Amino acid sequence: MKNEFKVISDLIEDNKKVLDVGCADGTLMQFLKVNKNINVRGLEISKEKVQECIAKGLTVIEGNAEKDLKQFPDKSFDYVVLSQTLQAFLSPELVLDELLRVGKKAIVTIPNFGNWKVRLHLLFKGTMPITKSLPEQWHSTPNLHMCTIKDFVNFIKSKEIKIIKTLALNSNNVSNITNNNLGTKNLFADLGIFLIEK
Amino acid sequence: MNIEKNIKTLIVKKPLKLDCGKTINNFPVAFETYGSLNENKDNAILVFHALTGDQFVTGLNPITKKDGWWSFAVGPDKAIDTNKYFVICSNVIGGCMGSYGPSHKDPETQKTFGTDFPVITINDMVNAQYNLLEHFGINKLFAITGGSMGGMQVLQFITNFPDKAKTVIPIATTSSHSAQNIAFNELGRQAITADSNWKDGNYETNNTNPGKGLAVARMAAHITYLSKKGLQEKFGRKLQEREDLKFGFDADFQIESYLRYQGSVFVDRFDANSYLYITRAMDYFDLVKQFNGNLSDAFKNTKAKFFVISFTSDWLYPTQENKDIVIALNSIGADVGFVEIVSDKGHDSFLLDVPDFLNALKNFLDKSYTELKK
Numbered sequence: 001m002k003n004e005f006k007v008i009s010d011l012i013e014d015n016k017k018v019l020d021v022g023c024a025d026g027t028l029m030q031f032l033k034v035n036k037n038i039n040v041r042g043l044e045i046s047k048e049k050v051q052e053c054i055a056k057g058l059t060v061i062e063g064n065a066e067k068d069l070k071q072f073p074d075k076s077f078d079y080v081v082l083s084q085t086l087q088a089f090l091s092p093e094l095v096l097d098e099l100l101r102v103g104k105k106a107i108v109t110i111p112n113f114g115n116w117k118v119r120l121h122l123l124f125k126g127t128m129p130i131t132k133s134l135p136e137q138w139h140s141t142p143n144l145h146m147c148t149i150k151d152f153v154n155f156i157k158s159k160e161i162k163i164i165k166t167l168a169l170n171s172n173n174v175s176n177i178t179n180n181n182l183g184t185k186n187l188f189a190d191l192g193i194f195l196i197e198k
Numbered sequence: 199m200n201i202e203k204n205i206k207t208l209i210v211k212k213p214l215k216l217d218c219g220k221t222i223n224n225f226p227v228a229f230e231t232y233g234s235l236n237e238n239k240d241n242a243i244l245v246f247h248a249l250t251g252d253q254f255v256t257g258l259n260p261i262t263k264k265d266g267w268w269s270f271a272v273g274p275d276k277a278i279d280t281n282k283y284f285v286i287c288s289n290v291i292g293g294c295m296g297s298y299g300p301s302h303k304d305p306e307t308q309k310t311f312g313t314d315f316p317v318i319t320i321n322d323m324v325n326a327q328y329n330l331l332e333h334f335g336i337n338k339l340f341a342i343t344g345g346s347m348g349g350m351q352v353l354q355f356i357t358n359f360p361d362k363a364k365t366v367i368p369i370a371t372t373s374s375h376s377a378q379n380i381a382f383n384e385l386g387r388q389a390i391t392a393d394s395n396w397k398d399g400n401y402e403t404n405n406t407n408p409g410k411g412l413a414v415a416r417m418a419a420h421i422t423y424l425s426k427k428g429l430q431e432k433f434g435r436k437l438q439e440r441e442d443l444k445f446g447f448d449a450d451f452q453i454e455s456y457l458r459y460q461g462s463v464f465v466d467r468f469d470a471n472s473y474l475y476i477t478r479a480m481d482y483f484d485l486v487k488q489f490n491g492n493l494s495d496a497f498k499n500t501k502a503k504f505f506v507i508s509f510t511s512d513w514l515y516p517t518q519e520n521k522d523i524v525i526a527l528n529s530i531g532a533d534v535g536f537v538e539i540v541s542d543k544g545h546d547s548f549l550l551d552v553p554d555f556l557n558a559l560k561n562f563l564d565k566s567y568t569e570l571k572k
Contacts, residue, residue, distance in 0.1 A: 041533075047554075050537050054558050057565030059503070061524060061536045071525040 001027055003172050004191060008081060008107050011165065011195050012036060016078035019043065019102065021065045022085040026053035033058070041077075043068060066090060069098040077103045084109050084133070084191070088142040093159075100161065100198040109193045112168075114148030114186040133190050149192035150182060156196060165195040204260035205253075205296040206230060208288075210329045217482075220316040224305075227326055228296025229253050229288035232272065233280035235334060241567070242336050243278060244327070244363070245287040246344030246351035249419075249476055250468055252295035255287045256280070261295065262467050270551045277560035282567070283340065286330055290323040290351075292476050294469035297326070301402065301469050312399035312471055320347070320483045324355040331362065340570070341563060343367035345548035346515065347476070350483050353496070353523065357485065360500035365566050367559070369507045370548045372519040373485040373493050373526070379514065382422050383477035386415030390470045399471050412470045413461030420460045425511035425544035429453065493526035504534040505562045507555065509547040535562070 005028045012018060014036045020029050023042030026049075032038035042060040044050050053060035061068070065082075066089055080103030082095070087110060089095045099106040111133040112118075121129035128138040136142070147155070149168070156163060166177040168189035177185045177192070185192075205228045213223040230253040235242060245255055247267065252259070256266040256273045272278040272285055289297035292315070300315035331339070342363045344352050349371025356366045372379070390396055393411025397404045421429075433453040437443070440450065449455040489495040497504075504527055508520035517538050527534040539555045541547040547555060 047537070047540060051554065051558060051561075054505075054535065054537065055561045055565075057561070057569060059533055059535045061528070061534065062538055063536070071528045073529055073531070076531050 001031055003174075004083065004109060004169060004193070005031060007167060007169060007174050007193055008083065008109070009036065011107055011193075012038065012079050014038070017076075019072070019077040019080045021069070021080060021082045021099065023053065023058075023060060024049050026056050026058040026060065028081065028083070029053070029058050029060075030056055065095055065098070069095070069102055072102040074101055075104050078105065079103055080106045082106065082108045084111055086110055087145045087147060090144065092145050096156075096159075096161075100196065105164065105195060105197045107193065107195050108152075109169075109191055110147060110149070110152055111143075112149045112186065112189050112192050113146040114150060115190055116187050119187075131190075148186055149177065149189060150186045152192060152194065153177075153182065156194070161196050161198050163194060163196055167193040169193060207296055208329060208333050210326065212329070214322070214325055216316050216322045217319040218317045222291075222298065222316065225291065225298035225326070226296060226302075227288050227291065227298070227329060228293075229286060229330055230255065231287075232256060232285040233283055235284040235336070239334070239336050240338070240340060240570075241282065242284045242286060242334065242339050243341040243343065243563075244330070244339050244355070245272070245278070245285055246324075246327075246342070246348035246355070247287060247290065248344070248346035248348045249480065250416075250464070250473075251348070252293065253287045253289045254295075255285060267549060270549065271556060271559060277556040278343070278563065279560070283563070286334070288327050288330055290476065290479075291326045292318040292323070292472060292479060294472040299469070300399070300471035300475055310400070310402045312402070313474070314399075315471070315475065317478055317482075318475060319479050320350050320354045321358070321488075323479065324351050324358060327351075328355075328359060328362075337362075339363040340567060341365040341367060343369065343559075344371075345369035346371055346545065347480050349515075350480065350485075353485055354483075356500050356502055357488075357496040360497075360502070363502050364570055365563070366500075366502045366504045367507065367562070368504075368520070368523060370509055370512050370515050370520070370545055371523075372483075372515045373496075373523050374487070374519075375481050375483050376519070380481045382419065382514075383481050385418050386477060387474050389414035389418065390474060393470075396470060399474075401470070407465075408470045409465040412465050412468065412473060413458075415473060416464040416468075417457040417461045420457060422514045423544055423546040425513065425542050427511065427542045428544055431542070493522065494530045497527055497532055498530055500532070502533075503566060504532060506534065506536045507548075507558065508536075508538045509541045509543070509545070509552075509555070510538060511542045512545040512547060514545040 017039045020042045029040045050062045080099045118129040168185040169191040207226045251267045254266045256269045289295040349368035352368045390411040393408035395406035396408035436452040438455040508517040524536045
C-alpha cells in the first residue's frame with residue numbers, strides 16, 4: 001500500500017464511519033476495514049474498479065462525485081476521503097463543499113504542482129511537467145485544475161474552512177506543514193495531505 | 199396437463215388479507231428448492247421470479263422441459279452457488295404454476311375463478327411467500343434477490359419483514375411502476391381481452407383459448423426486454439429462409455419469425471388470466487406512494503446490506519430508477535452498494551450470460567456470506 005494511504009489511515013481513529021470518494025480498487029478501504037474496524041463506503045466512477053471492490057467484499061457505489069455526493073445526508077460520515085482527485089473535477093470548489101457537508105471532517109490530498117521538479121521541468125524543458133505523481137501528457141491528463149500546496153492553503157483559508165492538520169509527503173517522509181515552513185514544503189513535497197472541517 | 203405431480207405445494211392455512219380487501223385462506227403456494235439447508239439454517243436465499251417466471255429457477259423445468267429461467271445464475275458453482283446455499287423460489291399467487299391463481303376453482307362455487315379471482319398486488323405476493331420461512335423453520339434468510347418484478351418483490355419483502363434477510367439484491371427493477379411500464383402492460387392486457395376466445399376470462403369453461411391475444415401480448419413485451427442495438431445486431435434486416443421479399447404478410451424478416459415463435463411457445467406454458475393479474479400487480483406497485491412519497495421510510499427499519507444492480511441498455515427499468523433506490527437508502531445511511539453493468543442485451547441481461555453481472559453477484563454473495571459467518 002502506498003505511503004499516502006498509511007498517512008491518511010493514521011489520521012482516522014478506529015471504529016469510525018468513512019466515505020472514500022474515488023476509492024479506486026479499494027486498497028485504502030480494505031486497510032481501514034481490516035485494521036481499524038472502520039465502517040467504510042466507497043464512491044467510484046470506473047466500472048472495472050467497482051468490480052474489484054465488490055470482489056474484495058467492499059461496499060461501493062458506482063457514481064460520480066460531482067453528481068452523486070448530494071444523495072448523502074449532512075454529516076453522515078465521520079471522515080470523507082478524497083485522494084489526489086480534487087484537481088480532476090470541473091468544479092473543485094463544489095466538490096470540496098460537498099465533502100465538508102457530507103463529512104464531519106474531510107481528508108483531501110493533492111499532488112503538489114509547486115514541487116521543484118515540476119518547476120524545473122517547465123523552466124528548462126519548456127513543456128508541461130511529467131512526474132511520478134503527474135504522469136500524463138497535457139492533452140490526456142484528467143487533471144483540469146492543478147494547484148500547489150500554497151494555492152490550496154490560500155484557497156481553504158479564503159473559504160473559512162478550518163485546517164486541523166496539514167502534512168507534506170515527500171517520497172517516504174511525512175512532515176507537518178506550518179505557516180513558517182510553507183514555502184519550503186511547497187518546494188519539496190510531492191503531495192499535500194489536509195485534514196479539514198467546516 | 200397434469201402438472202401436480204411435479205409441483206411441491208405448501209397449503210397456507212392462515213388467512214391472508216389482500217390489499218383489495220378480500221381474504222384468502224387454505225391456499226396453495228407452489229415452490230421449489232435447490233441445494234440444502236445447513237444445520238444453522240443460515241444459508242437460505244429466497245429468489246423471486248419475474249412476470250412470466252416460475253419456481254423452477256434452474257436445471258430442467260419439469261413442466262416445460264426447458265432450462266429453468268435463471269440457469270445462468272443459479273446452480274452448483276454458479277453465481278448463486280447451490281453447493282453452498284439453499285435456494286427457495288415460489289410461484290407468485292396469481293400465477294399459473296401451482297400457486298393460487300385465476301385458473302384455480304373457487305371453493306364456494308366450484309367454478310374456475312377466471313376474473314373472479316381477487317386482484318392481487320406485489321405486497322400480497324410477498325406476504326404469501328413469507329409462509330415458506332415458517333415452513334422451513336428459517337428465522338432469517340441469508341439473501342433475497344430477483345430481477346424485474348422479482349426485484350419489486352425483494353423491495354416489498356424487506357419493507358414488510360425488515361429483519362428477515364441479511365442481504366438484499368434488487369436487480370433491474372424499480373420502486374414505482376412508470377407510465378411507460380403501465381402502458382406496455384396495458385397493451386398486453388388489451389391484446390388478451392380483445393381475443394374473442396378470451397370470453398370475459400371464462401375460456402376454460404367455454405373450452406376456448408385466447409392464445410392469439412396472449413401471443414401478441416408476449417411479442418410486444420418481448421421487444422421491451424431487448425435493446426435496439428441488441429435486436430439490430432442479432433437480426434438486422436435479415437430475411438427468414440427466403441432470398442427476397444415476398445410482397446405479402448408472412449414473416450419475411452427474421453425478427454418477425456422470432457417474435458412469432460416467442461409468442462407461440464409462451465402460449466403453451468402460460469395462462470392468459472394470470473398474465474392479466476400479474477401485470478396488474480406490477481402496475482399497482484408503488485413503494486414510494488406506500489410511504490407517502492418518501493421511499494427511504496420503506497427501509498428505515500432494516501439493517502440489511504443492499505446491493506443494487508442495473509444494466510446500461512435496460513430501457514424498461516433504466517439505471518436511474520435503480521439509482522433512485524440507492525439514493526433512498528443512502529439518505530438514511532443504509533449499507534448499500536451499486537453497480538451498473540455494461541450490456542447490450544437490454545432488460546433481459548439479468549437472465550442471460552453476462553459475465554460482469556454474474557461475477558458481481560457471486561462476489562457480493564460469497565464475500566457477504568464469509569463476513570456474516572465471522
